[in-house]
Structures are given as structure tokens and as C-alpha cells.
Amino acid sequence: MRANQRDMIVASTSTLHGQRPLEYLLDELKSVFTNQSIKSLLFIPFARPGGITHDQYTQKIGDALKSLDIEVKGIQQMQNTVEAIQNAKAIFTGGGNTFVLVKQLHDHKLMQPLREAIYSGTFYLGTSAGSNICGLTMQTTNDMPILQPTSFKTTGVLGYNxxxxxxxxxxxxxxxxxxxxxxxxxxHTYNSVPVLGLREGSYLRVKGTEEILKGPHSARVFKAGVEPTEIQTDTDVSFLK
Amino acid sequence: MRANQRDMIVASTSTLHGQRPLEYLLDELKSVFTNQSIKSLLFIPFARPGGITHDQYTQKIGDALKSLDIEVKGIQQMQNTVEAIQNAKAIFTGGGNTFVLVKQLHDHKLMQPLREAIYSGTFYLGTSAGSNICGLTMQTTNDMPILQPTSFKTTGVLGYNxxxxxxxxxxxxxxxxxxxxxxxxxxHTYNSVPVLGLREGSYLRVKGTEEILKGPHSARVFKAGVEPTEIQTDTDVSFLK
Known part of the structure; x- marks a missing residue:
């Protein structure tokens, strides 16, 4: 089995109430980018919320990360999207609508390259819809089915939803x-996959086989046939699979 | 073109807070059943909420309609489900999960028979998920995609969602x-179908070409590219297509 070199931040939301986009994650991101000398980030804007263009969404993320001195490129600007993922030093998939995102990723055949990039150690940041696709399926999204993807399957780089x-x-x-x-x-009446309910402000910091809950809240764990439980911050949730 | 003999109640919810199931609709249902000498009702429990069985769900509806002296049969008990729909005097599709309901209706090839029964005058009651399937697609459901239907298309007996x-x-x-x-x-960034937001307690009373909003609330109308508007109770909303 290939080494598991995952290096991820899987966040409930991009933005906390009253803050700027990604503001609460900037310190953690700065430390990742500095330690690994990462100078560019591939942004996947396919979930794009509220009808803004992919370019506008990419620009917004560039602005949010301005203080980190990192070049943000949108995948929509790339000739070869699979190679763009394979060559990226860091990848960020933003939020919006999970159906829209998953449809695009399947249509462009990007789900598997994304999975491989993450396992081989490319830093990955997901927020909201971009975190939903880290699970086995998108079937615990809150979003409206405004487009129909060919499959609800997602990357499965986490062993739960x-x-x-x-x-x-x-x-x-x-x-x-x-x-x-x-x-x-x-x-859970139709599926046995465990579900991790991440409150806004919570995120998983994934390194190799470790999946540590971070942020100010506990997270709610749902497993088929048993009562939900709470997991405290700083716990490794990788047992959940 | 065939005559449009629709006779429907399309309700936001089966149950109002603090009431028994269907309680707020009993007077209207009693008048329909009495005037048309309807003695039996075909119940479609496929959306079944919370993991109860189809039989339990059917029993619950039988109890809710007890005072109307009507025999409630669940479609899951029928040998031939298409014929059951064709022969029914009245059909009720209850709420639960719209993805589960739509998957079952497509798998059993019941969407078109349901549409034909409604257009030919079979009385139809829908609540929640059972109302969502009256629109053109299920793409404005609030439900989680816990199962994947082959198509998001629904009956289209209303010209909007x-x-x-x-x-x-x-x-x-x-x-x-x-x-x-x-x-x-x-x-509406991906679809042009108008959407009628029905608050709990609101329902449409459809007779032929008329689609009258009933209940204590206005309804919210969403059309692509324009600001939402409110439609007052007792208005015919059939212009919305």
C-alpha cells in the first residue's frame, strides 16, 4: 500500500460571521505555506455560489490570501485540468453548491486525480462544498440539487462523510x-457511512493518518443505528470509518 | 388537447405545529370525498420519513383520516402498482425524503401514470415531498440526497416547481x-423554471386550469432574473409557468 501523505485542512465554512473570508484560517495556512515553501495555489471554483463567475470567485480568494504572498490560479484558466491538479503544490476547493461542484468534477474526470494528489501529499484546503467532497459521497450535503451530477461519489480521502x-x-x-x-x-436508514457534523469554525487538520478536530467547537458524530455523540476539539477522528 | 380535469390539493406540510397529521385539511378533504362519493384512497408512502415501514406509514395515514370514513390502501400492498394508480379514485403521496420518493417512482415507472391519473381527474393530495413531485423537477427540494434517483424529473402537473x-x-x-x-x-442561475415557496399552512387548491393559493399565508414567487414577489391567498397562481 502506498504511503499516506495527506496534508489537509477540511473546514466547515470559509467565513465566520463578522469576519473576512478565510480570516480564521490565515495563521494555519501561513505556517503551511512557509514551512513547505509553497508559492502558488490552484483554486477550484466550480461550486461557485450565487452566480458569480469562476474568475470573479478566484479573484475573491486571491484577495483573501493577499497577506500570504501566494499566487492563486483558477483551474478554469488551465488548458489541461488533470495536469493542473497533478502539478499543483497546493489545492483549494471553495464552497457554493455541492451538486454543481460534483457535477463539474465528474464531467471533467477530476475526482480521481484529486484523490491521488491528496494521497501523494499535495496540500489540500476544502471549505464547505470543498470539504463535502473529501467524504465518500456528497449525500450529506445541505445544498439544493440545482444540477444533476452523474454520480454522488466523491474523493473518499476521508473514510466517512x-x-x-x-x-x-x-x-x-x-x-x-x-x-x-x-x-x-x-x-442512515439507507447508508452505513459515518457522518461528521462540523460546526462553523471547526475544521479537521489531516496529516498522514491523523485527522485532528480543531477550532472552538465539539463535532457531532453520527453512526447508523446508534445515538449521536460529541467529539471534543483536539481529538483524532480517524477511528471514524 | 385533452381536457384538463385536475383536482388537487398541493400542501406545504402534512402537519402544523401542535396539530395532528392532516388536521388542518380535514374539512376540505371531507367535502371532496363526500361530493365525489370517494370511499377509498391509494396512499403512496415511498418518501417514508425516519425509517418507519411503508405499512406503518400507511397505518398512520389511515388513523389520521379515520373521521372521514375512507379506506386507505398503501401502494406497497398492490400487485400491479401502475394499475393501482389507474384505478384509484383518490391518491395521496405523503412527505418524507423527496430523493427516496422520486427514486422509487422512477424505479417503478410510476411518474407518467401518476401524471395521467391526475390530468384525467383522479383526486390528488400531496404534502411536502408529495407536493414537490407536482412540479417539473425535484430540484427545489430541501431534502438530503440520501439516495440517488435516475432522474430529477417529476410529474410536471404544475408548470413550475x-x-x-x-x-x-x-x-x-x-x-x-x-x-x-x-x-x-x-x-435560477442554472434553471429557468419558476418556483413557488409555500409556507407551512399554505396549499394550492387545483381544479381544472385554476390553481388557487389557500391558507393563512402569502406565498413567495421566484423567477429567474427578477426579485422575488409575494402572492396573496385566494390568488390563482396558474399564470406562473
Whole structure:
């Protein structure tokens, strides 16, 4: 078996309320880029939220990372997208709509190259939809199915699924739509893949075989047939598979 | 063109907070069943929520309609499901998960028979997922993609899509996940189908070519490229296509 050289940040959200995009991750990113002398980053904007163009989204990320003195290139500008992933020193997949992202990645046949790049040690940052694709499938996304991908399968560089923007039930709510926890329980009536609910501000710091929960919150763990549990920050969650 | 004999109730939710299932619709249902001498109802439990069996779900609906003296049969008990739909006097598709429902309807080749039954005048009640399938596609569901249907297309007995359990943005929320309105706007970056956001308690009463909004709330109308608008109760929304 090939060595597992994963080096990843898998974050619930790109942006915390009242902060600038990626602001809460800048220190961690700076240390990664400095230690590894990374000078350029390949950005995958395919989930693009709210109808902005891929170029506009890439520009926004370039601005967010300006203080780190790193060149941000969008994959949409590349002639050969597979080679772009193979040659990248660092890759960032941003948030938006997970269906849109997964459709594009399958249409361009990029899911497997992405998986291989991550396993061979290319630094990977995912936020929101970009974190959902680290799981085995995109079937625990909160997003609307505004496009139909050929498959719900994702990279599987984590041995479980992510629920990004995990939201606790709102106390006293009279709304009859399902809570997030109910939705994930329903996922488990048809699927046995464990699910990690990452609250906004939480992220996984993955190095090799370690998958450490970081940030101010505990994370909620859902497994088929058992009651959900909470995992505290600084715990290695790699047992979850 | 064949006559349009639709006779439908398309409801945002089966159950209002603090009420019993279907309680707020019983008067309207009683008048339909009495006027048309309907004595039996075919229930489609395929969206089944929370892992209950199809039989348990059917039993629950039988209990909810007990006061109307109507026999409720679940489609899962039928030898020939297409004939069951063709021969039904009334059909009710309940809520749960829209992906699960749509997968089953496509796998059993029931989408077209359902459409034909509705157009030829079979009374149809839909709640939540059962209302989503009245639109052109299921692409404005709020549900998690816990199963993968072969197609997102639905019956198209309405000329637009439904967003059931429509939820207004929560004022002062610091959660960074998308609001319902943002999600529907994103749907419109890839699709031109209008969307009717039905708040809980709202329903459409469809008779022939008329599609009247009923219940205590206005409904929110989303069209590609224009700002959302509100439609007041008792308005015919059939212009929306």
C-alpha cells in the first residue's frame, strides 16, 4: 500500500460571521505555506455560489490570501485540468453548491486525480462544498440539487462523510421541516457511512493518518443505528470509518 | 388537447405545529370525498420519513383520516402498482425524503401514470415531498440526497416547481449556511423554471386550469432574473409557468 501523505485542512465554512473570508484560517495556512515553501495555489471554483463567475470567485480568494504572498490560479484558466491538479503544490476547493461542484468534477474526470494528489501529499484546503467532497459521497450535503451530477461519489480521502455548516436544532422552533440531525438519521436508514457534523469554525487538520478536530467547537458524530455523540476539539477522528 | 380535469390539493406540510397529521385539511378533504362519493384512497408512502415501514406509514395515514370514513390502501400492498394508480379514485403521496420518493417512482415507472391519473381527474393530495413531485423537477427540494434517483424529473402537473416548508430568513442569525431564498436564487442561475415557496399552512387548491393559493399565508414567487414577489391567498397562481 502506498504511503499516506495527506496534508489537509477540511473546514466547515470559509467565513465566520463578522469576519473576512478565510480570516480564521490565515495563521494555519501561513505556517503551511512557509514551512513547505509553497508559492502558488490552484483554486477550484466550480461550486461557485450565487452566480458569480469562476474568475470573479478566484479573484475573491486571491484577495483573501493577499497577506500570504501566494499566487492563486483558477483551474478554469488551465488548458489541461488533470495536469493542473497533478502539478499543483497546493489545492483549494471553495464552497457554493455541492451538486454543481460534483457535477463539474465528474464531467471533467477530476475526482480521481484529486484523490491521488491528496494521497501523494499535495496540500489540500476544502471549505464547505470543498470539504463535502473529501467524504465518500456528497449525500450529506445541505445544498439544493440545482444540477444533476452523474454520480454522488466523491474523493473518499476521508473514510466517512462530512456535514458542513452543521446546525444544532433551534430550540422552540415551530417549523415542521426536518432538523439537520433528523436528516442525517434518515441518511442512515439507507447508508452505513459515518457522518461528521462540523460546526462553523471547526475544521479537521489531516496529516498522514491523523485527522485532528480543531477550532472552538465539539463535532457531532453520527453512526447508523446508534445515538449521536460529541467529539471534543483536539481529538483524532480517524477511528471514524 | 385533452381536457384538463385536475383536482388537487398541493400542501406545504402534512402537519402544523401542535396539530395532528392532516388536521388542518380535514374539512376540505371531507367535502371532496363526500361530493365525489370517494370511499377509498391509494396512499403512496415511498418518501417514508425516519425509517418507519411503508405499512406503518400507511397505518398512520389511515388513523389520521379515520373521521372521514375512507379506506386507505398503501401502494406497497398492490400487485400491479401502475394499475393501482389507474384505478384509484383518490391518491395521496405523503412527505418524507423527496430523493427516496422520486427514486422509487422512477424505479417503478410510476411518474407518467401518476401524471395521467391526475390530468384525467383522479383526486390528488400531496404534502411536502408529495407536493414537490407536482412540479417539473425535484430540484427545489430541501431534502438530503440520501439516495440517488435516475432522474430529477417529476410529474410536471404544475408548470413550475414547489419549495415546500418555505422558510423566511431568520433575523439576526449568525449562521453562514445559505438561506432558502439564496438557495432558490442559485437554482435560477442554472434553471429557468419558476418556483413557488409555500409556507407551512399554505396549499394550492387545483381544479381544472385554476390553481388557487389557500391558507393563512402569502406565498413567495421566484423567477429567474427578477426579485422575488409575494402572492396573496385566494390568488390563482396558474399564470406562473
Amino acid at each position: 462530512i456535514n458542513a455548516h452543521y446546525l444544532d436544532p433551534i430550540e422552540g422552533s415551530q417549523h415542521m421541516g426536518e432538523t439537520r440531525e433528523q436528516r442525517i438519521k434518515e441518511f | 414547489i419549495n415546500a416548508h418555505y422558510l423566511d430568513p431568520i433575523e439576526g442569525s449568525q449562521h453562514m449556511g445559505e438561506t432558502r431564498e439564496q438557495r432558490i436564487k442559485e437554482f
